[in-house]
Amino acid sequence: MRLRSSRLRSLGFQSKLLLMLLSVSIVSVVIAGAIGYVSGTTSLRNAEYQRLTQLRESRAREITSFYSDISDAASIVTHGTQTIAAANEFAKAFAELQTTPLPPGAEHAVATYYSTVFGPTLAQRTGQPVDASLFQPTSNAATYLQSLYTVPAQGDYEKALNRFSAGDPSAWSAVNARYQPFFADLTQRFKFEDAMILDTQGNVVYTAYKGVDLGTNVTTGPYSTTVLGTTYRKALQATSIDQTFISDFERYAPSYGRPTQWVLSPIGRDGAIAGVLALQMSLDSVNDVMTGQGRWVQDGLGQSGETYLAGPDKLMRSVSRELLTDPKHYAEEVIADGTPDDxxxxxxxxxxSVLLQPVDKMAVNRALIGESGVTTARDYIGPEALVAYAPLAIPGLDWVLVAKIDKSEALAPVNTFARNIALSTAAIVLAVSLLALLFSRILTRPIKRLATAVRRVAGGELGVNVPVGARDEIGELASAFNDMSVSLQTKQHLIDEQRQENDELLASLMPEPVARRYRDGEENISTHYRDVSVIYAQLLGFDEFSRSMPSAESVAMLNSLAEAFDGAAERHGVEQVRSMQDNGLLATCGLVVPRVDHASRTIAFASEITEIVHRFNDQHDARLAIRAGIDSGPVTSGLVGQRSKIYALWGEAVDLANRVHASTKAAGVFVSDRVHEAVVGIYTFSDAGTLSGADGNEPVWRLDVGTRHPA
Known part of the structure; x- marks a missing residue:
């Protein structure tokens, strides 16, 4: 507590005033912004949840109404006089066919159709091998009808739908000629896949499309275990002829394994059942309802939303939106979620995706146990989403409906609002801070201005003046300060002129660290360095080039080269010891500023000055070249002489660099074996011979830099 109190007392008047204004203002703004953020985002989030719930309820009403309308239509049709008469007449005619002789070759034609048309097509559509003989009709009546109606159509359902009579003398064909137009119109008008009449013994005595289920028995035949057979038995045992029964989807062989759904209703009047009408639902009709015929955006589902159905087996009962719009991405998404590749x-x-895509997710599981709600969770596809779920009240179907939309899209207004609140709060805080700073500066500006000026002078700045804006005590103090500042500036100017002359002289003779030691009073100055790189470079051909030009012009060109060399040295961290003496240059790297990569830097410097000379040649039609020698090792530097001080560099590396340079008369960059070993993985070299020394012959290497030799 004492420490805080001490810090508070040490603050200036402006800081205390500014702190007070900012504290009150910022706390108020932040509290107001936090309240607005919490209430606003909560409201928007709840609105998005409510909107998704409304979409779910709207789609639920649509699909429920769809099935209700189908059920009502089926019930109305089965109560009609024409349907009752058709059921009675088809049943009677079908019974007569059981003892009617088959047309010549009927059995062979039917067997051939199953083995060459139906069986291969079913295998192709399902991707599974098929034994077509298991589906062949076994009754006389079924064989008779399929030979005259199913086989001639050869799988062309439209052709079969428009075939009113086979031209045979049977009573069945006569009955079909009378009623086929009515049932053909019924299936096409309401977009049914088929319409069947079954008698009370389970025989399919009529179908509009005359498929392979014509004449079969759904209680004893190959389709007895299908949902059609199960639902037929329920319809036959109905307590009222007004009842309708809706089956779940099942893969139905006569439809080549396509997911198939049935609506069945007893045919009759006054409690007497003459048969059962089975209407095969169109999967496309269900998908049209659930997709809004592709109008997802117009229905409020945005770019990522959809509604789908799921059954008790936790498989989809309607098509996925993304499967229709982007099947490739859909496959990648569902596989990533765990759906098998096949x-x-x-x-x-x-x-x-009906009866194929698993949707074993939280929303589906909750809806299957009768719950309704909305949550945020991952669904079967895509990123985290807002998901609204509910069971459907469709008699006979244990289905659920799920409406989903990606969380990022659904809550985009929430995120936008939160961002706007944050930006607004930040802007208000900034404005308040600026106003508080402005007011505090207005109140403390004269004193602060004078205090700043004093600190500048104390820090060594000269010529500092403060404006005298008032004739009060502060104004008098400012005037006295200005007089003192002028006096200090005059004295310091004289001292600086003398110091600058001395520094310029030393800088031309030695490096700055050595000059600093010399200025500090040292006399015997020398320093040993264990590992530095030394380059000795000579400019070849300049004497011949400059011989025909005025001395002033040749000096200017040599100065331009020297300046370019100095710039290259600075870029690569190379320190020059002697520059352009006898057209030669002596420099080091790693001496003044220690560097691990001194050898690489020195070679880079040599390459650049070679390029500088090439550019000079191109500009002035000259034939200059660089011959440089580089070595790495120990050197010693220091001041030599008593009366006249000279900065010198000597040692093994200096000697070897000079000898490497002098080992050949050719232009190029030559390095010792020590330098070559240090950078062999970085630069490319070629063998340039050997150099004799105290320890024997030492290899000399030439840097491959694409040097252009003078002609």
């Missing part, structure tokens, strides 16, 4: 590929191939 299942994902199958969905893309058939362009459908």
């Amino acid at each position: 299942v994902a590929k199958r969905q893309v191939d058939v362009k459908g």
Whole structure:
């Protein structure tokens, strides 16, 4: 507590005033912004949840109404006089066919159709091997009808739908000629896949499309275990002829394994059941309802939202939006979520996800146990999403409906609002801070200005003046300060002139660290360095080049080269010891400023001055060249002489660099074996011979820099 109190007392008047204004203002603004953020984002988030819930309820009403309308239509049709008469007449005619002789070759034609048309097509559509003989009709009536109606159509359902009579003398064909237009219109008008009439013994005595299920028995035949057979038995045991029964989707062989759904209703009047009408639902019709016929954006589902159905097996009962809009990305997403690769590929191939895509997710599981709600969770596809779920009240179907939209898209207004609140709060805080700073400066500006000027002078700055804005005590103090500042500036100017002359002289003779030691009073100055790089470079051909030009011009050109060399040395951290003496240059790297990569830097410097000379040649039509020798090792530097001080550099590396340079008369950059070993992985060299020394012959290497030799 004492420490805080001490710090507070040490603050200036302006700081205390500014701190007080900022504290009150910023705390107020932050509290107001926090309240606005919490209330605003909560409201917007709840609004998005409510909107998604409304979308779910709207789609639930649509799909429920769809099935209700289908059920009502089926019930109305089955109560009609025409349907009741058709059921009775088709049943009677079908019974007569059980003892009617088959047309010649009927059995062979039917067997051939199953083995060459139906079986291969079913295998191709399902991707599974098929034994077509298991589906062949076994009754006389079924064989009779399929030979005259199914086989001639050869799988062309439209052709079969428009075939009113086979031209045979049977009573069944006569009945079909009377009722086929009515049921053909019924299936096409309401977009059914088929319409069937089954008698009370389970025989399919009529179908509009005359498929392979014509004449079969759904209680004893190959389709007895299908949902069609199960739902037929429920319809036959109905307590009222007004009842309708809706089956779940199942892969139905006569539809080549396509997911199929049925609506069945007893045919009859006054409690007497004459048969059962089975209407095969269109999967496309269900998908049209769930996708809004592709109008997801117009329905409020944005770019990522959709609604889908799921069954008790936790598989989809409607198509996925992304499967329709971007099947490739859909497959990648569902596979990443755990869907087997073959299942994902199958969905893309058939362009459908019904009974294929697993949706074993939290929303589906909650809805299957009767819960309704909205949550944020990952669904079967895409990133985290807002998901609204609810069970459906469709008699006979244990289905649930899920509406989803990506969280990032759904909550975009929330994020935008939060960002706007944050930016607004920051802007207000900034404005308040600026105003508080402005007011505090206005109140303390004269004293602060004078205090700043005093600190500048104390820090060594000269010529500091403060404006005298008032004739009060502060104004008098400012005037006295200005007089003192002028006096100090005059004296310091004289001292600086003398010091500058001395520094310029020393800088021309030795490096700054050596000059500093000399200025500090040292007399015997020398320093040993264990590992530095030394370069001795000579400019070749300048005497011949400058011989025909005025001395002033040749000096100017030599100065331009020297200045370019100095710039290259500075860029690469190379310190020059002697510059352009006898057209030669002696320099080091790692001496004044220790460097681990001194050898590499020195070679880079040599390469650059070679390029400088090349550019000079191109500009002035000259034939100059550089011959440089580089070595790394120990050197000693220091001041030599008593009366006249000279900065010198000597040692093994200096000697070897000079001898490497002198080892050949050719232009180029030559390095000792020590330098070559240090940078062999960085630069490319070629063998340039050997150099004799005290320890024997030492290899000399030439740097491959693409040097252009003078002609």
